[in-house]
Amino acid sequence: MTVTDHQKSMYIAGQAADARINIELETEGMTLNIGPQHPATHGTLRIVVRLDGEQVVWADPVCGYMHRGYEKLTEVRTYPQITTLVNRIDWLSSFANEVPFILAAEQLMGIDAPPRAQWIRTILFEMARIANITLFLGEMGAQLGAITPVFYAFRDREHVLNLIESATGGRFHPNYDRIGGLKDDLPKGWVDECKDVMHRVRDFCDELETLLMGNEIFAQRMRGIGVIPAQVGLDYGLSGANIRASGVDWDIRRDEDSPLAWKHCDWKVWTHVDGDSYARYWVRLQETREASKIVDQLLDGLPAGPIMAKVPRIIKVPAGEAWVHTENPLGEMGYYVVSQGGLGPFRCKIRSASFNNVSIVPWLLQGVYVPDIITILSSLYFILGDIDR
């Protein structure tokens, strides 16, 4: 949706009008700035909204408040250093950011990581998904006024983070993936503990189904709000649970051939036909449960063996270009790595899920009532670090 010149001049005129001493109550053409600091947006996203009474006339998200220059940074860093930095793009699904980058580098080098490494990578990837989405499940309620589910989410997520910490050393930024495999093997007792935690995650999903999804008030606030038709979603480049909630059956884990271990277990892709906020919440809840089942199956069949392939000490990736994308918790994330044979890439383009997910906001917020703005924004679930990189 492009902003016409007429709208631009109306916006400027509106700003000028608002700048007058506004003791008189105008309800027409009110400009609302959901500013960079706001409890409802997940970070520093600014959305300028033009209201007509209670309805939104147009909305304009302004990103960039958190731009950290990732793609420029990758030009002057080596591969291990970039692995560390890249953890911080989508800081909640920590490990999932490293994986496509490392896979792209391995593709350029022509190396395959040993099976044990691929399986553990998949396990940690799915655990990152659980950690990320449980936070969403809790805070979606908080945006609507239910203050309790957030605490349940953090309480149960803590166990997942502790597991990640015991294996990798860091709760949020594991920095565990290496070209050719993983840094270390798992510590003793990790597998059994992980199975317990997955049990707990499933209990948490059940609890939230009763507490939030079964709640009629919640359903009334979410059903029919922010409907995204499938074709519009695909046009805007939505991915992940956002598009699956509109009925599009597309999941990169299943549909593309990846060296990671998803093809070795039996799992289901969840879709919903409605495309409203409730559907997005529902799909994400089912995906969390499914992720815990995937982890259980992978833990049972974990192959023994080395954790790292034979790689030289100083890694120089041969010249070439590689594009690898994966089904991250937020959507489709991909890295286009251009190498010219150096210690670091020549150029690395990062395709992040939230940037496209947030691009639908102008279209989606039109004609929406003011209290529903927050519901819709939260249900799209973007992370600012992912939008701005």
Next chain:
Amino acid sequence: MHALLALNPAYWQTTTLKLVVILLTVVTGAFILVYGFLFKMMAHMQSRLGPMEAGPHGLLQLMAEFGKFLQKEDIFPSKADRRVFALAPFVVLASTFLVYVVIPAGPRLIVEDFDTGIFFALAMSSLSVLGVLMAGWASANKYSLMGALRAAGQLIAYELPLVLAIVGVVVQAQSLSLQTIVHQQADGAIFGFTGIGTPFILTQFVGFFIFLVAMQAELTQTPFDMPLAESELVAGYLTEYSGIRFLLFFIAEFATAFAFAAIAATLFLGGWYVPGVHGAMADVIGPLALGAKIIGVSFLIFWIRFTYPRFREDQLQTFAWKYLIPLSLINITATGILKVVF
């Protein structure tokens, strides 16, 4: 009241005593609700401990908060109407204090036993709407004003179910005076069994339910707290208030919760009446019994507050006008018919 002490104090002395009692009750009631329910019960429902550092198990946390609010700067918006801005919290607080005048805590422990007791209480509690509107207007901020108008709309819309729920009790007790209502519950018999009297909740369960819901809305608690939560998006009516003025609103909110819980306990649960306790003992046991019933009702209020998400403004109004009011009218009709028949 003076017969209690077998003295004959002057009118001004009894009035002062009553004022002191109300003041202490308001503050103590607010304190119990805030500490017990807002800090500790909410914390345990969320798998955490709540304040633990200030005093044993965080009992002095409110003192710390009070001190914090006291030392804040007293801010007025530059275009605000200063007198109205300063007066608004006191209007809300005054309406709360006035409700306590008619609540009986024992057969002789009541500040003033009006014949129109419950009517007076509801009328006084409605005055808080004025305070909300004053707060929104005086903030000189169009978002605050809109928030105040929305809040006022909600409060007025839920006044009706509140009143209509009580009409059923009044019909059954044949009196508006709260003391008489308690006596009716104490002296009644359920099919000949006089053991526990007839708490009106048994026959007026629909009225109790409606009263609870309307009370939740009158207190702007979740699921009806859109006016306060709106401050996430547009400024709510309390935005420009900080420091001690904000604390006054806060105390008023919880004191009103205590008062409404007391009214609910009196109307539906039997008030200060404990089966088997009469005469002078009832003056001692009565306040404790009433306190226990208040805690029970408050538990329900806060339990609902911590569990549910909030309604949107239009859903809130629909719920009041399309569901609660017809239900309460049916309740009144049924009560009237049954009262005449039996």
Next chain:
Amino acid sequence: MPKLPGLIKGLGVTFKTMTQKTVTVQYPHEKEALAPRSRGVIALKEENCTVCMLCARQCPDWCIYIEGHKDKAPPRREGGKPRSVQYLDRFDIDYALCMYCGICVEVCPFDALFWSPEYEYSEPSIADLLHDKDKLGEWMATVPDKPALEVGAEAKKGAK
């Protein structure tokens, strides 16, 4: 009219949680034990360091400051030539910049750097977050032993 059951079941969940034990760990009175691999602080074993500067070069933030000088040390055996040895003058890690990525620990060829789960070293002044050689040496006491590996893992030859 909303059906009651869903709303009531939700109330049941919060009530049940209220009756269960809370999960709060009252820091600083109680402290949770961290995993041995937790990246809390980096410790320096000075005798192993040969001032090769690999860690300082590989650090993404350039937060390691190393100064050394070459000097002659006495020969190992009688009648031999004096050896030239690198002496470490200054080894500072600036924890205000450190990303806790662990590249320095991993890349050190002489096992001079170790991870320790210690995390309570915050200071009122940022300048005090620059830990010098001696302080880094003190952290060595808190370095845990390497945890045993899971079933199915292959021990690395010459494991770090």
